[in-house]
Structures are given as C-alpha cells and as structure tokens.
Amino acid sequence: SQQGEEDPQALSIQEGENATMNCSYKTSINNLQWYRQNSGRGLVHLILIRSNEREKHSGRLRVTLDTSKKSSSLLITASRAADTASYFCATYNNFNKFYFGSGTKLNVKP
Amino acid sequence: NAGVTQTPKFQVLKTGQSMTLQCAQDMNHEYMSWYRQDPGMGLRLIHYSVGAGITDQGEVPNGYNVSRSTTEDFPLRLLSAAPSQTSVYFCASSYGVGDGYTFGSGTRLTVV
Numbered sequence: 001s002q003q004g005e006e007d008p009q010a011l012s013i014q015e016g017e018n019a020t021m022n023c024s025y026k027t028s029i030n031n032l033q034w035y036r037q038n039s040g041r042g043l044v045h046l047i048l049i050r051s052n053e054r055e056k057h058s059g060r061l062r063v064t065l066d067t068s069k070k071s072s073s074l075l076i077t078a079s080r081a082a083d084t085a086s087y088f089c090a091t092y093n094n095f096n097k098f099y100f101g102s103g104t105k106l107n108v109k110p
Numbered sequence: 111n112a113g114v115t116q117t118p119k120f121q122v123l124k125t126g127q128s129m130t131l132q133c134a135q136d137m138n139h140e141y142m143s144w145y146r147q148d149p150g151m152g153l154r155l156i157h158y159s160v161g162a163g164i165t166d167q168g169e170v171p172n173g174y175n176v177s178r179s180t181t182e183d184f185p186l187r188l189l190s191a192a193p194s195q196t197s198v199y200f201c202a203s204s205y206g207v208g209d210g211y212t213f214g215s216g217t218r219l220t221v222v
Contacts, residue, residue, distance in 0.1 A: 030208055031208055033210055033211075035211075035213075041215060041216075042114075042200055042213035042214055042215045042216055043153075043200070043202075043211070043213045044213070045210035045211055045212070048209075048210050088152060088153070090211075092208045096141075096158065096160055096166070096207050097155060097158065097168065098143070098155065098211070099155065099169075100145070100152045100153035100154075101152050102150060102151060102152035103152055
C-alpha cells in the first residue's frame with residue numbers, strides 16, 4: 001500500500017503550544033496534502049505541497065516535505081482549542097489515486 | 111454553492127439488501143471519488159472517476175459499483191450488503207486530478 005502513516009497516533013498539548021505531526025509514505029508522489037477532520041464531520045483540505053517544494057506556509061500551518069526520506073511534517077503554531085481534530089496526510093501519485101493515512105488525533109487543552 | 115452533497119446521512123441495512131449512496135457536486139469538478147472510513151484504518155479508496163463516463167477501481171472495490179453519467183453525480187451502489195460494509199462513507203471531488211479535495215459530510219451505514 002502507498003498509504004501515508006502519521007506519527008504520533010495521538011497528541012495532547014496545552015493551548016498556545018506548537019503541535020507537530022509527521023507523515024511517512026512508501027513510493028514516489030506527485031504531491032502531498034494535509035486534511036483536518038472534526039469529530040463526526042467530513043475532511044477539510046488544509047494545504048498541498050508538491051514534490052518539488054520543500055516547505056509551505058498557510059497562516060499558523062507550516063508543512064515540510066523531504067522526498068529523499070519520503071516524509072512530511074505538519075506544524076501548527078500557537079495551537080487553540082478549536083484545533084482539536086484528527087489530521088490526515090494524503091499522497092497523490094501519477095496514477096490518479098490518493099491514499100490517506102490513519103491520522104493523528106490532536107487534543108488541545110484550554 | 112452547496113459543495114458536495116451526500117444522501118442519506120444515516121442508513122441501516124439488512125444483510126443482502128442493496129442500496130445506492132448518492133453524491134452530487136455543483137462545483138464542476140472533474141475528479142470524484144468514494145472512500146470508506148473505519149476506526150484505526152484511515153480512509154480507503156473504493157472507486158474514483160476522472161470525468162463523466164470514466165470510472166476505475168481503488169483499493170477496496172469489491173462489493174461496490176459506481177457510474178458517472180454526468181459531471182455532477184457519482185452514486186455508489188452496494189449490490190448485496192454485508193456486515194463488513196458497515197462504515198462511514200465519504201464522497202469527495204476536486205477540480206482536477208491531484209488537486210485538493212472537497213468532501214461531503216458522509217453517510218454512516220450499518221449492516222445488520
């Protein structure tokens with residue numbers, strides 16, 4: 001399977017702290033994307049990073065991609081209680097398919 | 111602008127029954143797909159379509175059929191429901207292949 005695997009599976013932090021989640025994958029990709037899922041809801045697209053990019057920012061989100069290590073990280077700075085959710089990475093290859101990992105469950109305590 | 115609309119939101123089926131999960135998008139997206147989400151297993155791709163009239167299989171296609179007669183609609187059919195198909199089903203679409211997805215709110219299916 002080309003699924004990304006997120007690490008850690010669960011993360012609990014205090015409001016205001018930074019949260020870092022990692023994603024590893026197995027084969028070459030065209031791009032990698034991060035999604036957020038609030039409990040019982042659909043996934044929401046956060047950010048897309050292409051295979052020729054190393055870092056990307058969007059608001060309090062910072063994503064890095066290391067294609068040599070087949071890994072990516074998502075950093076959420078100055079976390080808020082509203083950031084409590086599950087976060088998934090998804091890899092897209094050149095065969096028209098996305099693969100999702102099993103997610104990191106983030107709990108931000110007020 | 112409704113985005114991706116899935117119906118129904120909840121469904122209980124008996125083993126052997128058939129049903130169709132509906133998915134419609136109003137964003138003129140070419141790429142549509144169906145995923146199932148099970149606890150601890152993330153999302154697994156069932157079927158996808160790169161445009162009207164074109165469909166293909168994902169990771170877990172067995173027991174499911176799809177068709178794409180229009181750009182807007184991408185229904186998922188369960189031919190003979192089994193308890194192993196108890197899951198939450200998500201439909202997603204994107205403007206082009208490889209672009210970020212817009213997800214529907216999901217259908218929670220229980221097969222008894």
